[in-house]
Structure formats: C-alpha cells, structure tokens
Amino acid sequence: MAEEQVAAKQPKMKTVTIYVMGKKYEVPEGLTILKALEYVGYRLIRGVGCRAGFCGACTTVYRLKDDYKLYTGLACQTTIKDGMYLVMIPFVPAKKPIYDIEKLRPEGSVVISIFPELTRCVSCNTCTKSCPQEIQVMDAVQEILRGNIEKAAHMTFDCIACGICSMRCPAEIVHYHVFQLVRRLYGKYIAKKSKHLEEKLKALEAGAFKEELDKLVTGGPELWKKLYESREIEK
Amino acid sequence: MKTYGERYEKTALAVAKALGFEMVELKRWNCCGVVFGLAEDSVFHHIAPARNLIRAQEFSREVKTKNLVTLCSMCYHVLKRVNNLLKEDPEALEKLNKFMDDEEDYLGEINVLHYLTVLRDDIGFQKIAEKVKKQLNGVKVACYYGCMLVKPRDTGIDDPEDPTIMDDLVEVLGGEPIDYPFKTECCGAYHVVNNAEVIKERAIKIIQGALNREAKIIVTTCPLCHYNLEKGLEMARKELKEKVILLYFTELLAFSLGLENLIEKEIVEELTKLVRGDG
Numbered sequence: 001m002a003e004e005q006v007a008a009k010q011p012k013m014k015t016v017t018i019y020v021m022g023k024k025y026e027v028p029e030g031l032t033i034l035k036a037l038e039y040v041g042y043r044l045i046r047g048v049g050c051r052a053g054f055c056g057a058c059t060t061v062y063r064l065k066d067d068y069k070l071y072t073g074l075a076c077q078t079t080i081k082d083g084m085y086l087v088m089i090p091f092v093p094a095k096k097p098i099y100d101i102e103k104l105r106p107e108g109s110v111v112i113s114i115f116p117e118l119t120r121c122v123s124c125n126t127c128t129k130s131c132p133q134e135i136q137v138m139d140a141v142q143e144i145l146r147g148n149i150e151k152a153a154h155m156t157f158d159c160i161a162c163g164i165c166s167m168r169c170p171a172e173i174v175h176y177h178v179f180q181l182v183r184r185l186y187g188k189y190i191a192k193k194s195k196h197l198e199e200k201l202k203a204l205e206a207g208a209f210k211e212e213l214d215k216l217v218t219g220g221p222e223l224w225k226k227l228y229e230s231r232e233i234e235k
Numbered sequence: 236m237k238t239y240g241e242r243y244e245k246t247a248l249a250v251a252k253a254l255g256f257e258m259v260e261l262k263r264w265n266c267c268g269v270v271f272g273l274a275e276d277s278v279f280h281h282i283a284p285a286r287n288l289i290r291a292q293e294f295s296r297e298v299k300t301k302n303l304v305t306l307c308s309m310c311y312h313v314l315k316r317v318n319n320l321l322k323e324d325p326e327a328l329e330k331l332n333k334f335m336d337d338e339e340d341y342l343g344e345i346n347v348l349h350y351l352t353v354l355r356d357d358i359g360f361q362k363i364a365e366k367v368k369k370q371l372n373g374v375k376v377a378c379y380y381g382c383m384l385v386k387p388r389d390t391g392i393d394d395p396e397d398p399t400i401m402d403d404l405v406e407v408l409g410g411e412p413i414d415y416p417f418k419t420e421c422c423g424a425y426h427v428v429n430n431a432e433v434i435k436e437r438a439i440k441i442i443q444g445a446l447n448r449e450a451k452i453i454v455t456t457c458p459l460c461h462y463n464l465e466k467g468l469e470m471a472r473k474e475l476k477e478k479v480i481l482l483y484f485t486e487l488l489a490f491s492l493g494l495e496n497l498i499e500k501e502i503v504e505e506l507t508k509l510v511r512g513d514g
Contacts, residue, residue, distance in 0.1 A: 139263055146236070
C-alpha cells in the first residue's frame with residue numbers, strides 16, 4: 001500500500017495551536033497543559049507532582065486569543081485551548097517565617113504579627129478569582145483580620161499551596177503560608193481533641209497490635225504488595 | 236467589633252431587639268478600608284467599601300431591606316462617603332463595576348445609616364424614653380463624638396461642630412449631658428500604633444475637659460476612639476485625679492433598658508452606685 005493511502009485511512013487528528021513561552025506548537029486538542037508540554041518535548045522535572053490536581057506544583061499562567069484577561073490554573077487540570085499563550089511557574093518564591101506553634105495563641109492579632117502584610121488587603125478579590133480550588137481567599141483573609149481563626153481554617157481547608165493567589169496579590173500577602181498557620185492554630189488550640197485517637201495511641205504504646213506490626217515490618221515487598229492489593233478500599 | 240469592640244456589638248444588638256428592630260449581620264463583608272481615599276482620579280481605594288455595598292445589595296434581596304447600619308464611626312464615614320460618590324458620579328460607578336467583574340453591578344440603592352440615626356429617626360427617642368427601666372437620675376455624662384461620625388457635613392449625622400444627638404439620647408435616659416469643648420476633638424486615630432504619646436496628650440485633653448465639667452461617664456460611638464481613650468486613661472492615670480467610666484453609648488442604653496447581664500459586672504456595680512448617688 002502506498003504511503004498516502006495509509007495516511008488517508010487514518011482518522012485525521014484535530015490539532016490546536018499553543019504558544020509555550022512564546023514559541024508556537026501544534027498539539028492534539030483535548031490534552032491538558034501538562035500533557036501538551038510533554039507532547040512537544042518538554043521533560044518536566046520541576047513544577048510537576050501528582051498529576052491529579054492535589055499537590056499544587058504545576059502552577060501555570062496563560063492568556064487566551066483576543067482576551068485581555070490573565071488566567072491562572074494547574075497545568076494538570078486545565079485543558080488547552082486554541083491560541084493559548086502560556087508559561088508554567090516551577091516555583092513560587094515566598095517568605096516563610098519560622099514560628100514556634102507552642103508559643104502562639106489562636107488569635108487574629110498573632111497571625112497579623114507574623115504576617116503584617118495581611119493588613120494591606122484592599123479587598124480587590126484578585127486572589128479569589130485566581131484560585132483553582134475555588135476558595136473564597138479574600139473572605140478568608142478578612143476573617144483572619146477580624147480574628148475568626150476557626151472560620152478561616154475551615155474556609156481554606158482545600159488549599160493546595162499552589163501559590164497563584166500570592167503571585168497575583170497586589171498587597172503581596174503569602175496566603176498559603178498564612179492559611180497553613182491558621183489551620184495549625186485551629187488544629188492545636190481550637191479543634192476538639194479526638195479521644196479515640198488518644199486511646200488508640202496509648203494502646204499502641206502499650207503493645208497492642210505488636211504482632212501485626214512486626215509482621216508488616218519484616219514481611220518484605222511480596223507481602224506488602226499482597227496486602228496493598230487486598231486493602232478494603234479496593235473491594 | 237469582633238475582638239476589641241465586642242462589648243459594643245453585643246449591647247447594640249440586644250438594645251435593638253429590646254426596642255423592637257432586628258439587625259442581621261451581612262453574610263459576607265470585608266474591612267471598609269478605614270480611610271476614605273481622597274485622590275479624585277483614583278477609585279482603587281474605594282474597592283473595599285464598594286464591595287461591601289454590593290454584598291449589602293445581594294443580601295438586601297434576602298432580608299428585604301436596603302438599610303445598611305453600622306456601629307463604628309469610621310465604617311459609617313467610609314461607606315457613606317463612597318456610597319454618596321457612587322450615587323453622584325456615574326463614571327466612578329462604571330469604573331468600579333467594570334473592575335469588579337466577579338461581582339454583580341452596584342446599583343447605588345443601599346442606604347448607609349449609623350445606629351444612632353436609626354434610634355433617632357426610625358425608633359424615636361421618645362419611644363426609648365418609654366422603655367427606660369432605670370433612670371440615670373441626673374448622672375453627668377460627657378458624649379464624645381470624635382471626627383468621623385459628624386464630619387464632613389454632607390455625610391455627618393449631626394452638626395459637625397456642635398453635635399447633640401448623643402446628648403439628646405442621654406437626656407432621654409435621665410442623665411445630664413454636659414457641654415464641654417472637646418467632644419469633636421480627634422482622638423489621635425492610628426497614631427496609637429507608632430506614636431502613643433500623641434494619644435496620651437489627646438486623651439488627657441479630652442478626658443480632663445470632661446472631668447472639669449464633672450462628668451462621671453464618657454460615652455463613645457467608635458471602637459478606635461474607645462481604644463485610644465482607654466489607652467490614654469491608662470497612660471495618664473497619675474495625671475488625672477478623678478475617676479471616669481468609659482463606655483460605648485450602647486452599654487449605657489443597655490443598662491437603662493434593664494439589660495445589665497450584657498455588661499461587665501464591675502461596670503454595672505459602678506453605674507448602679509452612680510445612679511444611687513453614692514458614686
């Protein structure tokens with residue numbers, strides 16, 4: 001069979017044009033940004049993690065054809081569009097203060113003393129608009145400003161620390177570190193202590209389950225595989 | 236209002252209920268920005284208050300009222316001023332609406348009110364008089380208005396130089412409002428953060444002014460004024476000879492209306508002594 005005939009028989013793949021850091025590529029439509037990048041030959045060793053929208057590593061900035069807006073998203077969760085102009089951000093630089101959680105109190109003023117830039121919030125809501133997790137980011141910042149640590153912790157539970165909000169914020173707030181502190185304060189000082197966990201830990205320390213645990217430690221890969229495959233969750 | 240000013244909010248809500256009107260907190264709100272941006276060519280600093288007006292507009296459909304009531308003088312000042320601007324300047328309104336493409340457009344129909352004006356205009360001081368359970372028996376009260384509640388003239392709730400709205404209320408409760416020269420003097424506002432000496436000097440002037448006219452109580456409408464006067468009292472303890480009780484006006488109202496359980500025990504004790512005449 002002649003080569004042209006083979007080509008004619010294959011269904012024609014629909015492609016779209018994307019620009020990666022200004023360079024033009026034709027890629028099959030329907031791919032995620034991450035897969036499109038790999039399709040054109042990028043080998044991603046930084047700025048990519050779980051590939052499932054949970055780890056927050058593949059922060060991406062893009063624009064669309066004839067649209068003034070600057071969009072943001074996770075490369076593993078965003079489908080490419082024709083004319084997309086994009087760049088992946090492998091790392092979001094942010095100040096990460098060191099604090100001793102044992103010495104803090106669960107109060108708004110404590111969070112503000114560690115992250116004073118919080119008070120620069122002008123309520124522009126750019127953070128909320130940029131969040132791929134659909135968190136009400138600005139509202140959470142406002143809750144912290146009025147001292148409601150518990151509410152802020154609940155509101156930001158889904159934060160995956162991709163850092164997009166912090167890159168877009170005109171007040172230069174580092175939301176994801178702030179929210180982590182807030183959730184730590186909530187967990188340590190506000191949330192109800194789970195009694196059953198304490199009891200289980202005590203039982204563990206006293207030697208309950210010793211036999212099963214020893215079996216696991218010494219079992220080796222074959223046993224682990226078998227146990228993994230027969231987990232209850234898989235049934 | 237949620238931390239330092241908790242006393243204010245708690246008593247204001249309870250007093251409202253006792254007088255037969257209900258106040259509901261906005262479901263979503265943000266800091267008003269505290270200062271009204273004076274740059275005429277920039278609307279960026281109006282985003283925060285405008286967003287609150289939009290949230291109030293959304294909420295107004297649920298609670299069936301377009302009246303947005305504030306307790307804090309500064310919130311009142313900023314929200315009212317921005318609301319006026321957006322009602323009068325279609326260009327500014329359009330610019331803000333376009334910028335906030337994540338919200339519905341603001342239509343300019345919210346009324347920004349201060350709690351005091353609700354008491355005066357909607358409830359009526361006379362009706363409050365009928366509900367008073369504990370007369371103040373002529374106890375001398377200095378009403379401190381500060382700046383933001385009454386200035387500038389087109390947003391203020393009363394005469395900017397000689398306001399009397401709180402004095403009239405005190406009279407209704409059976410107290411004797413005293414006239415003193417510093418009732419609209421600035422408390423020093425945010426100088427408290429980096430220059431506390433300014434606050435001390437201001438507070439002494441205001442408090443001493445009230446004490447010179449034998450005031451036993453000073454009432455305020457603003458958490459920041461209250462904070463600064465309290466700080467000033469602490470710093471100037473040695474310089475001031477007489478004692479004075481510093482209250483939000485809603486606390487005095489709550490006391491008069493028989494809602495003592497909402498006020499700190501020591502304050503109730505001192506007020507009771509004053510009313511009895513052995514303070």
